[in-house]
Amino acid sequence: MSKPNEGNAEVDIPPELLITNFNNPIEAIVQSTYPNLLSRYQNGQFVQSRAILASTIEAVDQINDYVLKLVPGEQREYYSADKIDKSQINDAQAFEFDMIPPEFLNSLKASDIANHRFTLKVGTPITLLRDLDPSQGFVTGTRLIVTRLGQFVLQAQIMSGKNAGNMILIPRIPMSPSRSPWPFKLVRRQFPISVSYAMTLDKPQGQSLNNVGLYLPRSVIRHDQLKVAFSSVKSKNGLKILIQDKDDKAMSSTINAVFKEVFGNL
Structure with missing residues (x-):
């Protein structure tokens, strides 16, 4: 009771x-x-x-997009490459999954992987979604501020704590949700970050x-x-x-x- x-x-x-x-x-x-x-x-x-x-993730994205439109500065959009991991599925499933359009994969969101598309400006706060260099403080959940926008790498700086000021170059890496909410494993190659004016x-x-x-x-x-x-x-x-x-x-x-x-x- x-x-x-x-x-x-x-x-x-x-x-x-x-x-x-x-x-x-x-x-x-x-x-x-x-x-x-x-x-x-x-x-x-x-x-x-x-x-x-x-x-909700949708509300977080709405807020982050709203703030990014407010603040001045040149912006850059980044898009992921998405696919389904076929290493643990049979041929019949592989054929079915081949019928899924890329646009559908691009639309999928989970709290522990990056969005298919996001916009950044220099000065944007971000949160790391993966451990990149624990010895320097670059672990999952670390908040940083973007200092340089490149095509293939981002440069960012830790904002606070004992590792404040440490700089890192962030590459694109393959990511999958820790627990897939879909009947397949999504592999998304993207920068392992989320914009963090707002967070889930x-x-x-x-x-x-x-x-x-x-x-x-x-x-x-x-x-x-x-x-x-x-x-x-x-x-x-x-x-x-x-x-x-x-x-x-x-x-x-x-x-x-x-x-x-x-x-x-x-």
């Missing part, structure tokens, strides 16, 4: 944490998390100390940020999602939450499969 504070429950968010007055929710969460962005977007300390966390809720584990904007375009249902979001911000004053329903109207509660006492840890 579930206790009153366990299981799926509708959790009311404290009013002081909520963003409720907005016309464009993405604009509102960006302005709250990155105030005066156009005058501070090249300030590594400003960028590295904050992030927007969103509950599982990305900031272990990070401590001054400002976190939590964007929930739909209810949170995983038991650890709110916990991760709240544990990534240093103080309650640095957290703002925007929740919207299907009609883009502000909400003050969310469905959360976790102890309601999560707010008591802030």
Whole structure:
């Protein structure tokens, strides 16, 4: 029998944490998390100390695209080469998978592989999706800032921590999801990074940020999602939450499969 504070429950968010007055929710969460962005977007300390966390990959991409259009600078688009790993499938399956168009493979997304297409500018914050050089601090989850855009390699610099300032050249590498949500193994050759003005809720584990904007375009249902979001911000004053329903109207509660006492840890 579930206790009153366990299981799926509708959790009311404290009013002081909520963003409720907005016309464009993405604009509102960006302005709250990155105030005066156009005058501070090249300030590594400003960028590295904050992030927007969103509950879906689609929302993360929308926010990152929105911010990249805001900040000035020459941009460059990067595209992956996608294929299906046929090493562990039979001939019949191989024939079926050969019928899948490349455009479909390009459309697939998972939180632990790079998107097929992304846009970068010098000064863009990124997160590593693979270990590249652990001895120098270049491990999965490290946040960096792009310093040079090349055709075949990217140059980036660690923004904070004991390895702050270390530079790395990032090549394209083959990647596959750790757990494939599809009936085949996708192999995507791309730079092992994601743009990180916004991140999915599982990305900031272990990070401590001054400002976190939590964007929930739909209810949170995983038991650890709110916990991760709240544990990534240093103080309650640095957290703002925007929740919207299907009609883009502000909400003050969310469905959360976790102890309601999560707010008591802030």
